[in-house]
Amino acid sequence: MAQLKTTVQFQTTTLFPNPVNLIIPVIEQITLDAGFSTAVVPIGGTYTVYGPTPGPVGTSLITYLYIQAAATNAPGDVVTIDITDAAAMTATVARLLPGNFLYIPIYANLAGVAIDINNSTGTAAGTFNYIFAERG
């Protein structure tokens, strides 16, 4: 059994506007399928990292998805993460700048849920590393 641990830390050296320093670790157990992949999305291209056919799911029905844009991607390109849900509705949920990442738990029991990397307005191919892991 593998373990996925995510830690989020927010800190500031100034009193305003956010006089805070907090660290939140979360540990998840991964008991079903998991994979590490890299996608190179060409100019004008779209790459599906998840779905629309759901993978095996355990009692939790949750698959964790992590996508990180390579730090060397073109900084001005608007590369978005689009999510389509089981009702075939699509939204641009995120924009990944070079080096940035996205982490979401997907309700993976739903057929039709798809996560796409969209480089349709980019000026260069983009590289993305992603992990999916089924909680079980």
Next chain:
Amino acid sequence: MSTFRATLNISSANLFPIPTNFTETVTDNVNGNYSSFNTNVLAAAATNVIIYGPSIAPGSGILYFYVKADALNTATVDIEIVQAGVTVSAMRILAGDFAFVPIDASIATTVRADNNSAANPATIQYFYGERG
């Protein structure tokens, strides 16, 4: 200026299926006009707006959004994205879980939290901060 630092660590005590151990850390700056920490208690079966897109206009086009479900919640919470009247629901956070999304704020985006319990309230803590 504040920094927002996220670390992902995957480790395994077994050779299969994932014989790996790595840590990935990303540091982002939050120095725009908007940042906020909030706690919401969602009533049973309630759906609350937690970010109302048209009121947020970040300069960089990126709004970092973090939401965590309280570990004591008795039910799941769905995070819904609403754009141009279209609602997309594919994210579900179990008790104690979280999601982190750099929202493309160049698009008017409203974020809602939907308590899937018909009987009990659910607590979420969330943060959003403009990259600047």
